[in-house]
Amino acid sequence: MNSTVLFTRRNENxxxxxxxxxxxxxxxKGADERWLxxxxxxxxxxxxxxxxxxxxxxxxxxxxxxxxTNGKMGYCTPEERExxxxxxxxxxxxxxxxxxxxxxNLFFLGHDDGSLNVQAGRRFATGAPNEGxxxxxxxxxxxxxxxxxxxxxxxxxxxxxxxxLHPDHKFTNSEAMISIFHAQGTIWPxxxxxxxEIPAIYEFATYSNFITPPTLxxxxxxxxxxxxxxxxxxxxxxKQIDLTIKIQRENGVEEFIREAEFDVFDxxxxxxxxxxxxx
Numbered sequence: 001m002n003s004t005v006l007f008t009r010r011n012e013n014x015x016x017x018x019x020x021x022x023x024x025x026x027x028x029k030g031a032d033e034r035w036l037x038x039x040x041x042x043x044x045x046x047x048x049x050x051x052x053x054x055x056x057x058x059x060x061x062x063x064x065x066x067x068x069t070n071g072k073m074g075y076c077t078p079e080e081r082e083x084x085x086x087x088x089x090x091x092x093x094x095x096x097x098x099x100x101x102x103x104x105n106l107f108f109l110g111h112d113d114g115s116l117n118v119q120a121g122r123r124f125a126t127g128a129p130n131e132g133x134x135x136x137x138x139x140x141x142x143x144x145x146x147x148x149x150x151x152x153x154x155x156x157x158x159x160x161x162x163x164x165l166h167p168d169h170k171f172t173n174s175e176a177m178i179s180i181f182h183a184q185g186t187i188w189p190x191x192x193x194x195x196x197e198i199p200a201i202y203e204f205a206t207y208s209n210f211i212t213p214p215t216l217x218x219x220x221x222x223x224x225x226x227x228x229x230x231x232x233x234x235x236x237x238x239k240q241i242d243l244t245i246k247i248q249r250e251n252g253v254e255e256f257i258r259e260a261e262f263d264v265f266d267x268x269x270x271x272x273x274x275x276x277x278x279x
């Protein structure tokens with residue numbers, strides 16, 4: 001069986017479909033395409049946009065995954081409480097291996113699971129308990145994300161929906177947006193060279209609906225869908241894995257993505273609203 005991928009984009013003129021992502025994604029860079037997927041928890045990419053991730057790899061796009069939290073709140077029995085973070089890191093590595101991601105393209109940022117709101121922003125590291133991972137003498141989610149953006153230099157960034165119920169998902173989205181702003185500037189030079197452009201933003205859904213309807217659909221052949229299932233099966237520590245697989249099979253071989261906008265404030269647009277007052 002030949003593996004196949006079909007991308008469909010919805011716009012004001014209707015629908016356009018193609019097996020060539022260059023026909024669907026604006027400002028296509030060909031061999032220079034670089035896609036970064038941000039995962040609040042280790043299994044959010046594969047469950048929320050696993051088919052899109054697999055499709056990127058299938059199409060030969062340079063692809064990266066960044067796992068923001070350490071999974072320490074993912075234990076299902078008291079005995080797992082002290083070991084689950086290490087277990088889930090192994091499971092996550094195995095899962096992305098099933099998808100075909102090179103090991104060097106998987107980044108673990110290591111922030112505490114369930115409390116990204118406490119670790120938001122950036123501050124100089126002091127070594128205090130629960131301070132979070134340090135990079136170049138500073139800590140905080142923005143510190144990690146600016147560093148990751150400058151390391152991977154994506155032209156497309158995939159993040160969880162801002163409407164998601166889980167606070168870690170919301171904070172991954174919001175911290176990513178301000179981190180883009182920082183990463184394209186010269187601030188914090190120890191974290192790397194500024195990225196050359198603001199990447200296009202795409203949201204995937206896990207727990208909640210999108211804030212506006214999705215604009216992209218990704219549909220794959222059965223063999224690529226089974227690759228996603230095999231990736232989910234690597235999370236053996238998760239007691240609800242059978243339910244997750246059931247839901248994924250019910251959803252089938254397609255998933256949906258929302259194109260978002262990095263909307264920088266522009267006073268010129270506001271002036272137009274008051275143009276009549278000057279007449």
